[in-house]
Amino acid sequence: MTSQPLNLAVLVGSVREGRFGPVVARWFARQAELHGRFEVDVIDLADTPIPLELPSTPPALEPNLPRPAAMGRLTAGLDAADAVVVVTPDYNRSFPASLKAAIDWHYTQWHAKPIGFVGYSGATGGLLAIEQLRQVFNELNAHTVREYVSFPRFYTLFGPDGELLDPVGPDAAAKAMLDQLDWWGTVLHDARRDRPQG
Numbered sequence: 001m002t003s004q005p006l007n008l009a010v011l012v013g014s015v016r017e018g019r020f021g022p023v024v025a026r027w028f029a030r031q032a033e034l035h036g037r038f039e040v041d042v043i044d045l046a047d048t049p050i051p052l053e054l055p056s057t058p059p060a061l062e063p064n065l066p067r068p069a070a071m072g073r074l075t076a077g078l079d080a081a082d083a084v085v086v087v088t089p090d091y092n093r094s095f096p097a098s099l100k101a102a103i104d105w106h107y108t109q110w111h112a113k114p115i116g117f118v119g120y121s122g123a124t125g126g127l128l129a130i131e132q133l134r135q136v137f138n139e140l141n142a143h144t145v146r147e148y149v150s151f152p153r154f155y156t157l158f159g160p161d162g163e164l165l166d167p168v169g170p171d172a173a174a175k176a177m178l179d180q181l182d183w184w185g186t187v188l189h190d191a192r193r194d195r196p197q198g
Helices: 021-035 069-080 097-104 127-139 168-194
Strands: 006-012 038-044 083-089 114-121 149-152
Touching (some): 021 083, 038 069
Parallel strands (some): 083 114
């Protein structure tokens, strides 16, 4: 099994003005770096123009489909990733359209890779979005890990400096999820290399 650090893409899913996602993503990226098993790449969808209109032939049927040039950074980051963590809010009991568009424009990039979630919202902590994303990624032959991190009423949990007021619980949740991503990421990295699926 590989002993090299795994490439972990942290995907910031919200793009709307005033979003809190980058604060949450910065906190999580630090947790992943402290874990010691990951090379962390934060990919912010706000930096990537993503058309909502998919081409007539979807990526699932034509994995080498040319994408808009502005999407190159996103695609390259997902290609290189051994594992992905999606940072998502809960908008109207679901996840943002920007995130769904980014997912749908790709296919092989999710294949046989572990996916983790960090959710935040007013009441549910992003759990409604996370549950729906589990179904979406299952269709893409990805593996969503059981552990997750959730921030209900996130605006009461972080200080003005972006630091958690009480980090003990979230730090432990992040560690549990990162341990699972490490295990699954290592196993699936080797499986994609040694027994690639058709």
